[in-house]
Amino acid sequence: IESRHLAPNAFDDFTLADGSVTGNQIAEGTIERRHLRPDAFDTFTxxxxxxxxxxxxxxxxxxxxxxxxxxxxxxxxxxxVTAQHLAFTPVRSSSGKPKLQQFGMTPFVLTGADTQTEVTVLFDEPYAGINYVIVGMSNNQGFQISLKSQREDAAVLEVIRQPNCNLSYGFVSWIALGPSL
Incomplete structure:
Protein backbone atom coordinates (compact mmCIF):
# COMPACT_ATOMS: atom_id res chain seq x y z
CA ILE A 1 0.00 0.00 0.00
CA GLU A 2 1.39 3.36 -1.02
CA SER A 3 0.20 6.87 -0.17
CA ARG A 4 -1.52 7.08 -3.61
CA HIS A 5 -3.82 4.24 -2.56
CA LEU A 6 -5.16 6.21 0.44
CA ALA A 7 -7.89 8.80 0.44
CA PRO A 8 -6.88 12.35 1.56
CA ASN A 9 -8.83 11.98 4.84
CA ALA A 10 -8.05 8.30 5.47
CA PHE A 11 -6.75 8.99 8.96
CA ASP A 12 -8.68 11.27 11.30
CA ASP A 13 -6.45 10.81 14.29
CA PHE A 14 -2.98 9.85 13.13
CA THR A 15 0.05 9.68 15.42
CA LEU A 16 3.60 8.78 14.52
CA ALA A 17 5.34 6.30 16.75
CA ASP A 18 8.08 7.70 18.95
CA GLY A 19 11.39 7.64 17.08
CA SER A 20 9.80 6.86 13.70
CA VAL A 21 10.97 10.15 12.12
CA THR A 22 14.75 10.59 12.07
CA GLY A 23 17.11 12.94 10.31
CA ASN A 24 17.08 10.64 7.28
CA GLN A 25 13.38 11.38 6.68
CA ILE A 26 13.82 15.19 6.87
CA ALA A 27 14.83 16.83 3.62
CA GLU A 28 17.74 19.31 3.76
CA GLY A 29 16.51 22.87 4.39
CA THR A 30 12.90 21.95 5.18
CA ILE A 31 12.91 22.97 8.85
CA GLU A 32 13.11 26.74 9.19
CA ARG A 33 13.19 29.13 12.13
CA ARG A 34 9.39 29.60 11.90
CA HIS A 35 8.94 25.88 12.67
CA LEU A 36 10.72 26.18 16.02
CA ARG A 37 9.31 27.43 19.31
CA PRO A 38 11.24 30.31 20.92
CA ASP A 39 12.26 27.99 23.79
CA ALA A 40 13.05 25.00 21.56
CA PHE A 41 16.63 24.74 22.83
CA ASP A 42 17.48 24.57 26.53
CA THR A 43 21.20 24.46 25.86
CA PHE A 44 22.55 25.91 22.69
CA THR A 45 26.20 26.28 21.73
CA VAL A 81 41.87 60.11 25.20
CA THR A 82 42.02 63.83 25.94
CA ALA A 83 42.04 65.87 29.15
CA GLN A 84 38.22 65.84 29.27
CA HIS A 85 38.27 62.02 29.55
CA LEU A 86 40.61 61.95 32.54
CA ALA A 87 39.35 61.64 36.09
CA PHE A 88 42.07 64.11 37.12
CA THR A 89 43.66 67.20 35.63
CA PRO A 90 47.29 66.32 34.91
CA VAL A 91 48.52 69.93 35.16
CA ARG A 92 46.19 72.55 36.53
CA SER A 93 46.29 76.12 37.70
CA SER A 94 44.82 77.58 40.87
CA SER A 95 41.53 77.87 38.95
CA GLY A 96 41.55 74.08 38.44
CA LYS A 97 41.58 74.39 34.64
CA PRO A 98 44.04 72.30 32.57
CA LYS A 99 47.23 74.04 31.44
CA LEU A 100 49.93 73.40 28.87
CA GLN A 101 53.27 72.41 30.35
CA GLN A 102 56.50 72.45 28.35
CA PHE A 103 60.11 72.09 29.44
CA GLY A 104 63.59 71.75 28.06
CA MET A 105 67.30 72.35 28.39
CA THR A 106 69.19 74.96 26.37
CA PRO A 107 72.97 75.47 26.29
CA PHE A 108 74.65 78.89 26.64
CA VAL A 109 78.16 80.28 26.17
CA LEU A 110 79.68 83.54 27.38
CA THR A 111 82.44 84.83 25.09
CA GLY A 112 85.53 86.64 26.35
CA ALA A 113 84.92 88.89 29.31
CA ASP A 114 81.12 88.96 28.84
CA THR A 115 79.20 88.56 32.06
CA GLN A 116 75.78 88.02 30.54
CA THR A 117 74.08 86.47 27.53
CA GLU A 118 70.58 85.71 26.34
CA VAL A 119 69.00 82.33 25.71
CA THR A 120 65.93 82.14 23.49
CA VAL A 121 63.56 79.34 24.41
CA LEU A 122 61.34 78.26 21.50
CA PHE A 123 58.20 76.39 22.50
CA ASP A 124 56.98 73.28 20.67
CA GLU A 125 53.46 74.62 21.06
CA PRO A 126 52.57 78.30 21.45
CA TYR A 127 50.61 79.53 24.45
CA ALA A 128 47.27 81.34 24.19
CA GLY A 129 48.95 84.58 25.26
CA ILE A 130 51.91 85.89 27.22
CA ASN A 131 50.27 85.16 30.56
CA TYR A 132 52.24 81.99 31.17
CA VAL A 133 54.89 81.24 33.77
CA ILE A 134 58.44 80.30 32.80
CA VAL A 135 61.17 79.42 35.26
CA GLY A 136 64.82 78.80 34.41
CA MET A 137 67.79 77.58 36.35
CA SER A 138 71.40 76.84 35.51
CA ASN A 139 73.31 73.64 36.01
CA ASN A 140 75.84 75.73 37.96
CA GLN A 141 75.17 78.04 40.91
CA GLY A 142 77.57 80.62 39.44
CA PHE A 143 74.88 81.76 36.97
CA GLN A 144 71.66 83.64 37.66
CA ILE A 145 68.74 83.21 35.25
CA SER A 146 66.08 85.91 34.76
CA LEU A 147 63.16 86.39 32.39
CA LYS A 148 63.88 89.18 29.94
CA SER A 149 60.90 88.97 27.54
CA GLN A 150 58.19 86.62 26.41
CA ARG A 151 55.95 85.96 23.40
CA GLU A 152 53.32 83.29 22.80
CA ASP A 153 55.83 81.06 20.98
CA ALA A 154 59.11 81.93 22.75
CA ALA A 155 60.75 83.50 25.79
CA VAL A 156 64.13 85.15 26.26
CA LEU A 157 66.02 84.26 29.42
CA GLU A 158 69.01 86.31 30.54
CA VAL A 159 72.01 84.47 31.96
CA ILE A 160 74.26 86.52 34.28
CA ARG A 161 77.59 85.17 35.48
CA GLN A 162 78.18 85.87 39.18
CA PRO A 163 81.48 87.53 40.20
CA ASN A 164 82.89 84.40 41.87
CA CYS A 165 82.24 82.17 38.79
CA ASN A 166 84.99 81.49 36.24
CA LEU A 167 82.94 79.23 33.93
CA SER A 168 81.90 80.51 30.52
CA TYR A 169 79.28 77.90 29.53
CA GLY A 170 76.43 75.87 30.93
CA PHE A 171 72.84 74.82 30.47
CA VAL A 172 69.56 76.51 31.29
CA SER A 173 66.88 74.06 32.38
CA TRP A 174 63.45 75.63 31.99
CA ILE A 175 59.82 74.85 32.51
CA ALA A 176 56.85 76.86 31.22
CA LEU A 177 53.21 76.53 32.18
CA GLY A 178 50.16 78.39 30.95
CA PRO A 179 46.94 78.39 28.91
CA SER A 180 47.05 76.52 25.61
CA LEU A 181 45.48 77.67 22.36
Whole structure:
Protein backbone atom coordinates (compact mmCIF):
# COMPACT_ATOMS: atom_id res chain seq x y z
CA ILE A 1 0.00 0.00 0.00
CA GLU A 2 1.39 3.36 -1.02
CA SER A 3 0.20 6.87 -0.17
CA ARG A 4 -1.52 7.08 -3.61
CA HIS A 5 -3.82 4.24 -2.56
CA LEU A 6 -5.16 6.21 0.44
CA ALA A 7 -7.89 8.80 0.44
CA PRO A 8 -6.88 12.35 1.56
CA ASN A 9 -8.83 11.98 4.84
CA ALA A 10 -8.05 8.30 5.47
CA PHE A 11 -6.75 8.99 8.96
CA ASP A 12 -8.68 11.27 11.30
CA ASP A 13 -6.45 10.81 14.29
CA PHE A 14 -2.98 9.85 13.13
CA THR A 15 0.05 9.68 15.42
CA LEU A 16 3.60 8.78 14.52
CA ALA A 17 5.34 6.30 16.75
CA ASP A 18 8.08 7.70 18.95
CA GLY A 19 11.39 7.64 17.08
CA SER A 20 9.80 6.86 13.70
CA VAL A 21 10.97 10.15 12.12
CA THR A 22 14.75 10.59 12.07
CA GLY A 23 17.11 12.94 10.31
CA ASN A 24 17.08 10.64 7.28
CA GLN A 25 13.38 11.38 6.68
CA ILE A 26 13.82 15.19 6.87
CA ALA A 27 14.83 16.83 3.62
CA GLU A 28 17.74 19.31 3.76
CA GLY A 29 16.51 22.87 4.39
CA THR A 30 12.90 21.95 5.18
CA ILE A 31 12.91 22.97 8.85
CA GLU A 32 13.11 26.74 9.19
CA ARG A 33 13.19 29.13 12.13
CA ARG A 34 9.39 29.60 11.90
CA HIS A 35 8.94 25.88 12.67
CA LEU A 36 10.72 26.18 16.02
CA ARG A 37 9.31 27.43 19.31
CA PRO A 38 11.24 30.31 20.92
CA ASP A 39 12.26 27.99 23.79
CA ALA A 40 13.05 25.00 21.56
CA PHE A 41 16.63 24.74 22.83
CA ASP A 42 17.48 24.57 26.53
CA THR A 43 21.20 24.46 25.86
CA PHE A 44 22.55 25.91 22.69
CA THR A 45 26.20 26.28 21.73
CA UNK A 46 27.38 28.70 19.09
CA UNK A 47 30.17 27.67 16.78
CA UNK A 48 33.48 29.42 17.40
CA UNK A 49 33.67 32.61 15.34
CA UNK A 50 29.97 32.53 14.43
CA UNK A 51 29.24 35.95 16.02
CA UNK A 52 30.86 38.94 14.38
CA UNK A 53 30.20 42.67 14.40
CA UNK A 54 27.37 42.35 11.87
CA UNK A 55 25.40 40.20 14.31
CA UNK A 56 25.63 42.67 17.20
CA UNK A 57 22.89 45.24 17.58
CA UNK A 58 23.72 48.90 18.00
CA UNK A 59 24.56 49.56 21.67
CA UNK A 60 24.48 45.80 22.38
CA UNK A 61 27.84 45.83 24.16
CA UNK A 62 27.82 47.75 27.43
CA UNK A 63 30.48 48.24 30.09
CA UNK A 64 29.16 45.18 31.99
CA UNK A 65 30.17 43.02 29.00
CA UNK A 66 33.80 44.16 29.05
CA UNK A 67 36.16 42.28 31.34
CA UNK A 68 38.51 44.17 33.62
CA UNK A 69 41.75 44.72 31.76
CA UNK A 70 40.23 43.88 28.36
CA UNK A 71 40.74 47.38 26.96
CA UNK A 72 44.38 48.41 26.71
CA UNK A 73 46.23 51.17 24.92
CA UNK A 74 46.33 48.94 21.84
CA UNK A 75 42.54 49.26 21.41
CA UNK A 76 42.52 53.05 21.76
CA UNK A 77 42.70 55.18 18.64
CA UNK A 78 45.44 57.79 18.43
CA UNK A 79 44.37 60.96 20.32
CA UNK A 80 41.19 59.24 21.58
CA VAL A 81 41.87 60.11 25.20
CA THR A 82 42.02 63.83 25.94
CA ALA A 83 42.04 65.87 29.15
CA GLN A 84 38.22 65.84 29.27
CA HIS A 85 38.27 62.02 29.55
CA LEU A 86 40.61 61.95 32.54
CA ALA A 87 39.35 61.64 36.09
CA PHE A 88 42.07 64.11 37.12
CA THR A 89 43.66 67.20 35.63
CA PRO A 90 47.29 66.32 34.91
CA VAL A 91 48.52 69.93 35.16
CA ARG A 92 46.19 72.55 36.53
CA SER A 93 46.29 76.12 37.70
CA SER A 94 44.82 77.58 40.87
CA SER A 95 41.53 77.87 38.95
CA GLY A 96 41.55 74.08 38.44
CA LYS A 97 41.58 74.39 34.64
CA PRO A 98 44.04 72.30 32.57
CA LYS A 99 47.23 74.04 31.44
CA LEU A 100 49.93 73.40 28.87
CA GLN A 101 53.27 72.41 30.35
CA GLN A 102 56.50 72.45 28.35
CA PHE A 103 60.11 72.09 29.44
CA GLY A 104 63.59 71.75 28.06
CA MET A 105 67.30 72.35 28.39
CA THR A 106 69.19 74.96 26.37
CA PRO A 107 72.97 75.47 26.29
CA PHE A 108 74.65 78.89 26.64
CA VAL A 109 78.16 80.28 26.17
CA LEU A 110 79.68 83.54 27.38
CA THR A 111 82.44 84.83 25.09
CA GLY A 112 85.53 86.64 26.35
CA ALA A 113 84.92 88.89 29.31
CA ASP A 114 81.12 88.96 28.84
CA THR A 115 79.20 88.56 32.06
CA GLN A 116 75.78 88.02 30.54
CA THR A 117 74.08 86.47 27.53
CA GLU A 118 70.58 85.71 26.34
CA VAL A 119 69.00 82.33 25.71
CA THR A 120 65.93 82.14 23.49
CA VAL A 121 63.56 79.34 24.41
CA LEU A 122 61.34 78.26 21.50
CA PHE A 123 58.20 76.39 22.50
CA ASP A 124 56.98 73.28 20.67
CA GLU A 125 53.46 74.62 21.06
CA PRO A 126 52.57 78.30 21.45
CA TYR A 127 50.61 79.53 24.45
CA ALA A 128 47.27 81.34 24.19
CA GLY A 129 48.95 84.58 25.26
CA ILE A 130 51.91 85.89 27.22
CA ASN A 131 50.27 85.16 30.56
CA TYR A 132 52.24 81.99 31.17
CA VAL A 133 54.89 81.24 33.77
CA ILE A 134 58.44 80.30 32.80
CA VAL A 135 61.17 79.42 35.26
CA GLY A 136 64.82 78.80 34.41
CA MET A 137 67.79 77.58 36.35
CA SER A 138 71.40 76.84 35.51
CA ASN A 139 73.31 73.64 36.01
CA ASN A 140 75.84 75.73 37.96
CA GLN A 141 75.17 78.04 40.91
CA GLY A 142 77.57 80.62 39.44
CA PHE A 143 74.88 81.76 36.97
CA GLN A 144 71.66 83.64 37.66
CA ILE A 145 68.74 83.21 35.25
CA SER A 146 66.08 85.91 34.76
CA LEU A 147 63.16 86.39 32.39
CA LYS A 148 63.88 89.18 29.94
CA SER A 149 60.90 88.97 27.54
CA GLN A 150 58.19 86.62 26.41
CA ARG A 151 55.95 85.96 23.40
CA GLU A 152 53.32 83.29 22.80
CA ASP A 153 55.83 81.06 20.98
CA ALA A 154 59.11 81.93 22.75
CA ALA A 155 60.75 83.50 25.79
CA VAL A 156 64.13 85.15 26.26
CA LEU A 157 66.02 84.26 29.42
CA GLU A 158 69.01 86.31 30.54
CA VAL A 159 72.01 84.47 31.96
CA ILE A 160 74.26 86.52 34.28
CA ARG A 161 77.59 85.17 35.48
CA GLN A 162 78.18 85.87 39.18
CA PRO A 163 81.48 87.53 40.20
CA ASN A 164 82.89 84.40 41.87
CA CYS A 165 82.24 82.17 38.79
CA ASN A 166 84.99 81.49 36.24
CA LEU A 167 82.94 79.23 33.93
CA SER A 168 81.90 80.51 30.52
CA TYR A 169 79.28 77.90 29.53
CA GLY A 170 76.43 75.87 30.93
CA PHE A 171 72.84 74.82 30.47
CA VAL A 172 69.56 76.51 31.29
CA SER A 173 66.88 74.06 32.38
CA TRP A 174 63.45 75.63 31.99
CA ILE A 175 59.82 74.85 32.51
CA ALA A 176 56.85 76.86 31.22
CA LEU A 177 53.21 76.53 32.18
CA GLY A 178 50.16 78.39 30.95
CA PRO A 179 46.94 78.39 28.91
CA SER A 180 47.05 76.52 25.61
CA LEU A 181 45.48 77.67 22.36
Missing amino acids: LADGSIDGDKLGKSAVASVHISNGAVTGQQLAESA
